[in-house]
Amino acid sequence: QKEVEQDPGPLSVPEGAIVSLNCTYSNSAFQYFMWYRQYSRKGPELLMYTYSSGNKEDGRFTAQVDKSSKYISLFIRDSQPSDSATYLCATPSGGYNKLIFGAGTRLAVHP
Amino acid sequence: GAVVSQHPSRVICKSGTSVKIECRSLDFQATTMFWYRQFPKKSLMLMATSNEGSKATYEQGVEKDKFLINHASLTLSTLTVTSAHPEDSSFYICSARAVGEYGYTFGSGTRLTVV
Numbered sequence: 001q002k003e004v005e006q007d008p009g010p011l012s013v014p015e016g017a018i019v020s021l022n023c024t025y026s027n028s029a030f031q032y033f034m035w036y037r038q039y040s041r042k043g044p045e046l047l048m049y050t051y052s053s054g055n056k057e058d059g060r061f062t063a064q065v066d067k068s069s070k071y072i073s074l075f076i077r078d079s080q081p082s083d084s085a086t087y088l089c090a091t092p093s094g095g096y097n098k099l100i101f102g103a104g105t106r107l108a109v110h111p
Numbered sequence: 112g113a114v115v116s117q118h119p120s121r122v123i124c125k126s127g128t129s130v131k132i133e134c135r136s137l138d139f140q141a142t143t144m145f146w147y148r149q150f151p152k153k154s155l156m157l158m159a160t161s162n163e164g165s166k167a168t169y170e171q172g173v174e175k176d177k178f179l180i181n182h183a184s185l186t187l188s189t190l191t192v193t194s195a196h197p198e199d200s201s202f203y204i205c206s207a208r209a210v211g212e213y214g215y216t217f218g219s220g221t222r223l224t225v226v
Contacts (some may be wrong), residue, residue, distance in 0.1 A: 015214050032213060034214055041220065042219055043204050043218050044204075088154060095162045096145075098157055099155075102154050103154045104153075
């Protein structure tokens with residue numbers, strides 16, 4: 001079992017839709033979680049991080065963590081074609097806090 | 112915010128030659144940097160953890176002699192792909208985390224093509 005599981009998609013939605021991206025993790029010792037967005041042939045850029053259970057909102061993005069079920073989500077409201085990218089969940093682990101990534105979900109928002 | 116600069120953005124080299132990729136933290140010091148490899152439509156695969164002033168820590172299955180990592184200063188780590196072969200063609204990305212920051216900052220990546 002992978003430490004962080006994420007459905008690779010692809011996910012295709014119309015412009016304006018609410019998008020829900022999800023990951024599950026297996027190790028209850030993981031303490032905080034990040035969501036990255038990666039455009040094709042670019043490095044990942046940090047969207048949000050969350051430390052505790054609950055919701056964290058930033059503009060059109062909401063990150064949600066449920067530590068009891070080991071489930072993390074990213075919601076995108078009023079999705080735009082510019083949101084088309086791969087979204088990766090990640091959590092630091094180990095002595096050097098190396099990031100463990102999910103598989104990444106490819107999202108396409110069509111006009 | 113923290114910025115990581117990676118150079119070159121793309122490189123084409125002949126089989127058997129070596130290629131060096133640089134990763135610089137521009138506005139913070141990074142005692143630890145990470146090197147990833149990414150295949151098309153796949154997630155990032157950690158290759159090694161680069162530690163300033165000491166040897167890098169490689170992930171299982173990564174050839175230390177092929178992927179040489181040097182972290183000689185608090186703002187610079189380099190990855191050298193030695194005796195490159197076509198199967199080394201890939202997208203290489205570095206990252207680092209500034210002290211006090213939760214998030215890790217990534218470079219823009221280097222696309223290596225070995226012909």
